[in-house]
Amino acid sequence: MLVLAFDTATPAVTAALHDGERVLAESTTIDARRHGELLVPTIETVLREAGAALRDVTAIVAGSGPGPYTGLRVGLMTAQALSTALDIPAYGLCTLDAVAYGSGSTGPFLAATDARRKEVFWARYADFRTRSDGPHVDRPADVPGELPLVGAGAGMYAEVFGAERVLEAAPYPYAGFMAALAAERLAAGVELDPPRPIYLRRPDAVVPKAPKKVTA
Structure with a gap:
């Protein structure tokens, strides 16, 4: 088992690699505005630090939120793309x-x-x-x-x-925690959710209405 986990539902752009027993590598950057720019380099960092290649990964786990619409989509779309390219399962885990x-x-x-x-x-x-x-x-x-x-x-x-x-604890859903929890559940035969977003609010963006008619 080699689980690649990542989350973009909070300001923490975070990724980790887990071999079923321990976290092999983890990297996190706190930046609420650059999820799309940071996620792939972060994944590359943990793979390099773990001495693994993307083709070695056996499962992908992405944070499914809840979270802001744009950031959340970055992680989930990346999970689905990697799942298709590598022909391995992708799962969603509540952030x-x-x-x-x-x-x-x-x-x-x-x-x-x-x-x-x-x-x-x-x-x-x-x-x-x-x-x-x-x-x-x-x-x-x-x-x-x-x-x-x-x-x-x-x-x-x-x-x-x-x-x-308010308890003293890690403030963000660091991917090492996500990977460890997912690995536990997979090892126990627990069925994980598909990589679909948990939306609790409608997105801010809306389809523009037709312009008002102006009469002379």
Whole structure:
């Protein structure tokens, strides 16, 4: 097994290679505006550091969000393209699941990422491997419960959630966590989702309406 995982649903452009037992290489750049420019070089970096070639990869896992429309599509379209070119399976993994996994928390807790528009994407977890509710998108003040929180969305709105509820944990869905979780599930025979985006809001871009008629 050689799993190539990557995520572009948050400002972290991240990729990792996992051999079924450990992360062989991982690389991350925090840049919310250059997902399309950074992802392929990041993948090339982890392959080079692991001493592997793209043809050695046996499965691809991409973060399926939720996340901003454009960034999210970069990772998922790359996964589908590589899957077709290499004739290997591609899977999607909820980005919040990777955030939760990286926390190592035995739960219950919430994971939250920045959804922009002064909102967060969030989900509830029984422990770091098990999502029990979500994902959802809400304003921080409307996120229910008094559970501890992890993730960049929690840190951004600590004054709303209460600083005492925000746990010390990795803020982003680093690909090493994603690859490890996917490898666990694949080894256990758990069926992973297809690489399709989790959209919780409509995109900002809309089809222009017909121009108004102007009469003399």
